[in-house]
Amino acid sequence: MKKPLLYLLVLLVAVFSTSCTQSSKGTFEVGDKTFLLNGEPFVVKAAEIHYPRIPKEYWEHRIKMSKALGMNTICLYVFWNFHEPEEGKYDFTGQKDIAAFCRMAQENGMYVIVRPGPYVCAEWEMGGLPWWLLKKEDIKLREQDPYYMERVKLFMNEVGKQLADLQISKGGNIIMVQVENEYGSFGIDKPYIAAIRDMVKQAGFTGVPLFQCDWNSNFENNALDDLLWTVNFGTGANIDQQFERLKELRPNTPLMCSEFWSGWFDHWGAKHETRSAEELVKGMKEMLDRNISFSLYMTHGGTSFGHWGGANFPNFSPTCTSYDYDAPINESGKVTPKFLEVRDLLKQYLPEGEELAPIPDSIPTIAVPEFKLDEVAVLFDNLPEPKISKDIKSMEAFDQGWGSILYRTTLPASKEEQTLIITEAHDWAQVFLNGKKLATLSRLKGEGTVILPPMKEEARLDILVEAMGRMNFGKGIYDWKGITEKVELQSNDGNITSLKDWQVYNIPVDYSFAQNKKYEKRDNTEKYPAYYRGTFTLDKVGDTFLNMMNWSKGMVWINGHAVGRYWEIGPQQTLYVPGCWLKEGDNEAVILDMAGPVKAETEGLEQPILDNLRVHGAAYAHRKVGENLDLTEETPVYEGTFKPGNGWQHVKFDKEVPTRYFCMEALNAYDGKDYAAIAELELLGTDGKPLSRQHWKVVYADSEETEEANNIATNVFDLQESTFWHTNYSTAKQKFPHQIVINLGEDKVVTGFSYLPRAEAGKTGMIKDYRVYIKKNPFKL
Numbered sequence: 001m002k003k004p005l006l007y008l009l010v011l012l013v014a015v016f017s018t019s020c021t022q023s024s025k026g027t028f029e030v031g032d033k034t035f036l037l038n039g040e041p042f043v044v045k046a047a048e049i050h051y052p053r054i055p056k057e058y059w060e061h062r063i064k065m066s067k068a069l070g071m072n073t074i075c076l077y078v079f080w081n082f083h084e085p086e087e088g089k090y091d092f093t094g095q096k097d098i099a100a101f102c103r104m105a106q107e108n109g110m111y112v113i114v115r116p117g118p119y120v121c122a123e124w125e126m127g128g129l130p131w132w133l134l135k136k137e138d139i140k141l142r143e144q145d146p147y148y149m150e151r152v153k154l155f156m157n158e159v160g161k162q163l164a165d166l167q168i169s170k171g172g173n174i175i176m177v178q179v180e181n182e183y184g185s186f187g188i189d190k191p192y193i194a195a196i197r198d199m200v201k202q203a204g205f206t207g208v209p210l211f212q213c214d215w216n217s218n219f220e221n222n223a224l225d226d227l228l229w230t231v232n233f234g235t236g237a238n239i240d241q242q243f244e245r246l247k248e249l250r251p252n253t254p255l256m257c258s259e260f261w262s263g264w265f266d267h268w269g270a271k272h273e274t275r276s277a278e279e280l281v282k283g284m285k286e287m288l289d290r291n292i293s294f295s296l297y298m299t300h301g302g303t304s305f306g307h308w309g310g311a312n313f314p315n316f317s318p319t320c321t322s323y324d325y326d327a328p329i330n331e332s333g334k335v336t337p338k339f340l341e342v343r344d345l346l347k348q349y350l351p352e353g354e355e356l357a358p359i360p361d362s363i364p365t366i367a368v369p370e371f372k373l374d375e376v377a378v379l380f381d382n383l384p385e386p387k388i389s390k391d392i393k394s395m396e397a398f399d400q401g402w403g404s405i406l407y408r409t410t411l412p413a414s415k416e417e418q419t420l421i422i423t424e425a426h427d428w429a430q431v432f433l434n435g436k437k438l439a440t441l442s443r444l445k446g447e448g449t450v451i452l453p454p455m456k457e458e459a460r461l462d463i464l465v466e467a468m469g470r471m472n473f474g475k476g477i478y479d480w481k482g483i484t485e486k487v488e489l490q491s492n493d494g495n496i497t498s499l500k501d502w503q504v505y506n507i508p509v510d511y512s513f514a515q516n517k518k519y520e521k522r523d524n525t526e527k528y529p530a531y532y533r534g535t536f537t538l539d540k541v542g543d544t545f546l547n548m549m550n551w552s553k554g555m556v557w558i559n560g561h562a563v564g565r566y567w568e569i570g571p572q573q574t575l576y577v578p579g580c581w582l583k584e585g586d587n588e589a590v591i592l593d594m595a596g597p598v599k600a601e602t603e604g605l606e607q608p609i610l611d612n613l614r615v616h617g618a619a620y621a622h623r624k625v626g627e628n629l630d631l632t633e634e635t636p637v638y639e640g641t642f643k644p645g646n647g648w649q650h651v652k653f654d655k656e657v658p659t660r661y662f663c664m665e666a667l668n669a670y671d672g673k674d675y676a677a678i679a680e681l682e683l684l685g686t687d688g689k690p691l692s693r694q695h696w697k698v699v700y701a702d703s704e705e706t707e708e709a710n711n712i713a714t715n716v717f718d719l720q721e722s723t724f725w726h727t728n729y730s731t732a733k734q735k736f737p738h739q740i741v742i743n744l745g746e747d748k749v750v751t752g753f754s755y756l757p758r759a760e761a762g763k764t765g766m767i768k769d770y771r772v773y774i775k776k777n778p779f780k781l
Helices: 002-021 056-069 098-107 131-135 146-166 190-202 239-249 277-289 337-349 511-515 713-717
Strands: 028-030 035-037 040-042 045-048 073-077 111-115 174-178 210-214 228-234 256-261 293-297 368-372 375-378 387-389 404-411 418-426 428-433 436-442 449-452 459-466 482-490 496-498 502-507 530-538 544-547 553-558 561-567 574-577 585-593 601-605 638-641 649-666 680-684 697-701 738-756 769-775
Touching (some): 056 337, 098 111, 146 190, 228 239, 239 277, 404 482, 418 459, 511 585, 638 649, 680 713
Parallel strands (some): 045 073, 174 210
Antiparallel strands (some): 035 040, 368 601, 387 502, 418 449, 428 436, 482 496, 530 585, 544 574, 544 601, 553 585, 649 769, 697 738
């Protein structure tokens, strides 16, 4: 009798334990003008947060913060390159254990929306695509390239292994899964989207609705009949207008803003971005009052630790390490005034009888006294074994994904000065001759030439190139690093010689590479690129912000953790160091500085410095001192008047005009003020469709706002409808007319253009009358 009773007791314990750890199966469906959770109407209030941008030890804290804000769902991307850094080698453990993150959300009463890509954007290195795809030089990304699609399918199946069993239909908390991401800003290819949809289903995501997101202006281009359609937009947008076309096509669909942008991201060399809390709350209230679901991008941005920060496109502009985003929960997980305003709103929309969860305690912040990094390992004295190459090649061709790469060759003697021409150094290069630095070349500024002095005898040429994150948007995802085309030597008589016979040194960002150097106590008075090592002692741990104001440019590791990139130009001047990566007693700091610090010292601050710009907007300005556009001898190809209000406007010339240079001249504005603004410009080809903007460059803008905001001229073709060019309103106000001149980068035939004013209603800069000039040759400046 005893054994059967014992077996029964064991069985009951097992059943009881299982019932406690698994939720019952449920349903999440698309209903009539509403979502249905277990058959009941449900408004999704999602908090977008990214598990790689938060230390695993802090995951639960950030989830609890999101719940305390008033959210009921976590929205997250799956970062392909984070999980498959080398082809065929998958990692879903530790910091990368996405299933653990989702289960943790469920334990805290939160649902999850999964966005598995394969492309995610997110201001993340290459938009989440793995760098090793670029080892295949003719690859077609985000198209039905056989190799690309093969790798996507394999990865999607791995994601399915991790997450498919966590769908609500199987007792988990995943309620929706996205197919691709904002494809309308990349191209038009419904068969490709359909193929990705099928891969998502084959990976096991069949128990919840699948959806696709785009903007209201382009969502129809790739919309599939069997997917839910959602729209992305930011604060200040006209909510009714954003959903107008969607409601026409699907009057009974639930409405959802799948990315409601709470703030914006920062670029190196540009003003720190902020967005109005008042406009954010206003937009959220409008949606809630209309039963519109939303995901707040970002609710908590976190940090692009290590090398994971990407760059924007077009016109390469790398993003900062901090992904604070001016979000309601700041970079280190603390409450902000914006958080409190959003929380006050959301508590008004709780189900009857529910109350907001309490706000978790903040993680302690500490100051770290100033300490020295007095052990130095000069990079040139600690090079790895070289690879030999006849021709110059990209970093990827040498099987390197991230970090820096050194190209070395020998130059012949010359009695005269020569010009070194480096074609496409991606992204920040230093040129040395016999060990002496001659120049620094920045991709941001389009620099690529160096004057070489006469050489009595052969000389060693070193070109050290630092990769700063691959572009994560549009066609920019084809972003090979290192020197991507060629290096040439031009003599005074114009003869050009292509340089050959290179020694190539790979300098990765791995901590093991930085640690394994010959460190010695010394000064680096010549300011060579070098690793610096030091220690600091703590009697208690907490979050801190490493002050990088003494340092030039490079990467930091704390106790082996890659904290991120820094750059003296700002606006970010500190690096967030999570307290969970520190320890009582001695802590190690290693800094790779590419140009040498003012002094090899730093400290930990209790507050971040995210808004200290040392270049005063010059990195992105498009008008030189004393430069003025001269249109006196030009004849406009078109003159007209824009309609008032928001939304795209399309203008046709009724003729074909060959062009390379396009000038828009704004003559006045609807509000009578002297400001002009443009969110997006497109030129129409002979087929009436928009031309590619991949090679466009702004060569002149009479005025740009760079002090109070990043309203620079390149915003008119950055594929982001929420950003815009606005003439200066903070310092040097110019009167009308206002002009912008764009070099298309190639000869085209134009039949018209499309213009999008800024999205916010009632704001300055709404252009009324205008003229358009088009030329094959440059305008006179």
